[in-house]
Amino acid sequence: MSRPDSPESVRDRAEAGHPPAEHTPPPRRPWHRAAALLTLTPLLRYAVARHAVPPGTDRRTGCDACGASIGPDRPWPALGPSARCAECGARIGAPPATVELAAVAALAALLLARPPAIEGVAAAWWLAFAVPLLFVDLAVHRLPDRLTWPAAAGTWLLLGVAALTGTGPAPWLRATAAGLGLALFFAATTLLLGARGFGIGDAKLALSAGTLLGWYGWSVPVLGLVLALTLSGVVALGLLVSRRARWSSHLPFGPYLVLGTLGALLLVW
Template sequence: MTALLAAECGVLGLLIGSFLNVVVWRVPRGESVVSPGSHCPSCGDPVRPRDNIPVLSWLLLRGRCRSCAQPISVRYPLVEAGTGALFALTAAWAGLDWTLPAFLYLAAITVALALIDLDVRRLPNAIVLPSYPVALLLLLLPAALDGRWDDLLRAVLAAVVLYALFFALAVAKPGGMGFGDVKLAGVVGLYLGWLGWPQVAVGAFLGFVLGGVAGGVMIAARRATRRSALPYGPFMLLGAALAVGAGGSLFDGYLSLLGA
């Protein structure tokens, strides 16, 4: 059952990944994600339905537009395949549980926001702010149907805690962290708080560690300086993903090292 669920969610992820390619390109530019339909970025011709099959169409067309033969970035199938894999992993982790829709939504916005932040150094309000009510509504399902009201309350409290923490950091060091990161921290707090306070601590800590390591590597490679502004959103989201998957184990391992 778990393998079948993961496969089904993987296929769903491929389709969602195709849509996320549109989101990543259009949302930062203030364009509609609905109209016009998918089209070639070079010649503007609409993409035919048979050429809009995730991953497969790109492979069959050898990465080129059918109309103008201009190359189509390999990022498109990679985003589709990556989203499919992330959805499958999420389903394998959550199983057939009422929390699954909520965490699939988290997987989708993780892909979109990470790529947008890398591209334009911004976390659009158009995605982050609606994620608060969407996440709350999706987490309300397991809270109501499985009686997990304590988990929902902890999720809300964790959202407030992480939002306040990141807000304080942004105010204390202007320019070091954007307010897009502050708003995203609240969304991350909702999800990690649902799982437990150890996941909240691990997710927040890993985000800072991963961001610091990436910055150090870029400085060592002379691709950045100590004053360079690096997007923090992808590292926050990666830290959250690791905390979702293994936050409890990592926290217990840390305590064991301390002899607690």
């Protein structure tokens, strides 16, 4: 019997009126690209360790216990999954393996949803800042400008590129208005309700989240906000029932806004 790619097989297919068999291209391997992107997690850990400090405090440059310096030039083991100082073994930044798991979840969402190329790049840019912001807010209840502003600016500009290369200005203008509208809503609660409202940092994060979601329609930012509020309400109720929080306790909202935004994106992609 002749092989499928042999000259005899090609001649037989031609005589039978069938086109020659084409070579199948090698399968794409997105998970290899994902593994390569995970090598960037030390930078995410560095952002968390650098900015997870109380307001008014200088950004962290070394281990709190022994003062050993940390940075991208010396990533291991302080900026690795173990998150331990190389000199004294004290924990630095986010808990061990948590940043890596969050990065894996974000990458899996992008790979499974497969949004259009530039939209996917915009979402990846936003997630690169949203992941460290989530951990910083959990640790010290703040969302630093050095992470929120680049997240908003980069997302807005990348969606502008998407508008110029095919979709036209309408989605980009809607995204701009949605981001500003959601940010103003968060800022208004701070002005009207004080400590009982959202923080200004939440408003800055909402600027980028609203821009990203507004690209897909006016209802999508509302969906993201509803998801975030629902998730935060469920968690707050659980903390109250377990007596791990009080009615007067202040809980960070940034992590829920990040998760609500990602959930809304997965529903529309």
